[in-house]
Amino acid sequence: MTVGYVHGYSQQETGRLGDQADTLARLLHQGTAYPAGSRVLEVGCGVGAQTVHLVASSPGARIVAVDIAEDSLARARARLAAQAPAARVEWVLGDVLDLPFPDGSFDHLFVCFVLEHLTDPHRALTGLRRLLRPGGTLTVIEGDHGTAVFHPDSAHARAAIHCLVDLQAMAGGDALIGRRVRPLLSAAGYRDVVVQPRTVYVDGARPDLVEGFIRNTFTAMVASMGPDALAAGLTTPDEWRRGIADLHRTAEPDGTFHYTFFKAVAVNPGT
């Protein structure tokens, strides 16, 4: 059921996810700090881009990080060893739909940029609830490419972004899932679901985000999908080039960029 990871597993992709996490960490992780001794499971840790921030914000928590890709886990482990050598994380290989933990094993679950890749996020969320003790919390963070709004506006850039939405849909996922997080969590039996928009707005006054978000995160992510978009017949080389160029254009001093992430916290009411 877990679909192919649409972003691929290249070294460049690893770097992109690292840049993204570092620039956006404060925005996304604000409010997430687990008590010392609490049992926390990060689901779909990938290359550890969020894990480094989890251990920084919750130094006393007992963090288990799981991913379906052995190579990603190795990179995550190396990243933690380099960036947070004192942190103790337990690394587990496993599929989000069939995780090797007894019921109620965790006080908190953390799921960031994972649901967008799943064919059946409802089934995944329902299964994850089993791993939470009653009263435990689930935190979900997802993007939504429909919130990407920029200046100068460009039909070419919008078309390039839409290619990502189409590719994600073809792979069984949903790059517009941010807007659906609350109904998904409610339908999966979670209660007290609180969703906050975490909006990134970038203009010439924020050169760190111009570099870290517009160039190194969002445009790099779109650009990395060029071969797949071309192979799927969703664009042409010329159209794609213009789209990427127009996204880079928004990083000029008079450009602006807007994108909203959706962060949800919800409670497992128990059976």
Next chain:
Amino acid sequence: MTVGYVHGYSQQETGRLGDQADTLARLLHQGTAYPAGSRVLEVGCGVGAQTVHLVASSPGARIVAVDIAEDSLARARARLAAQAPAARVEWVLGDVLDLPFPDGSFDHLFVCFVLEHLTDPHRALTGLRRLLRPGGTLTVIEGDHGTAVFHPDSAHARAAIHCLVDLQAMAGGDALIGRRVRPLLSAAGYRDVVVQPRTVYVDGARPDLVEGFIRNTFTAMVASMGPDALAAGLTTPDEWRRGIADLHRTAEPDGTFHYTFFKAVAVNPGT
């Protein structure tokens, strides 16, 4: 140069603007409080929907409110008399492009939901700067219909919203102006331009905003443009009905709605 006010001047429109201001007031006005004795000009006060919040947040400021429509000014005056009888506001009839005040008359300018309606916002902003003392501030708040993202997603609803963008463009304005606020202010000679996204996110956990924003503000605004959209040949009665119905659908318990306003504060550096 000032174009026809695309939303019209009906009683219903007056009510819509009142609902909008009350629900969104905290979000939009947060951070705007002018010192006692300071001279403040609200440009394009319309029916006074924002004026009531200005006087509430800045009770000691000397507020002048200007609008191009005599009827709107009368309604604004009546609204203030009813909702803030102790407030003293000076009401002035005038065109934003030719305001009857000497240079440097004001310490602060407040311009909310006005630039979107102008054919030449650059010229308006440049002219307004003349009215500010050196070191005085300009506050601008604008929406951007491109940030409207909702669940369930609907091509019909998106098409209805796009009709508003087209109508505003046909009238010489720009319903996507939020993303352009910073470059507009910089080009008009303002300095220290700081733009913040003010994102409205609504779901079943916020029944006040479901009613106040999804239904009474956004969907009501779109619905009110139906006759114009039909007259302009931008839609059909059936397509329009489906679009409005689908917008209302987002107000159901499992629906969500996202919209970002852009709030800028900038300084007049003087000559």
